[in-house]
Amino acid sequence: MAKKDNKISMPMSGAGLVRYFDDESVGPKIAPEIVIALSVILGIFCFILRFSV
Secondary structure: OOOOOOOOOOOOOOOOOOOHHHOOOOOOOOOHHHHHHHHHHHHHHHHHHHHHO
């Protein structure tokens, strides 16, 4: 019979998860408010085009 290892293993915390706040991205930095504002403007523009043609 083979002996089992009596090692205590702790559960892995965050196994398989990427910590995005540690990653440095190279792209442009855009504030969330600007993204929301541009989305609303684009939505209004598409709404106007839909009913004007």
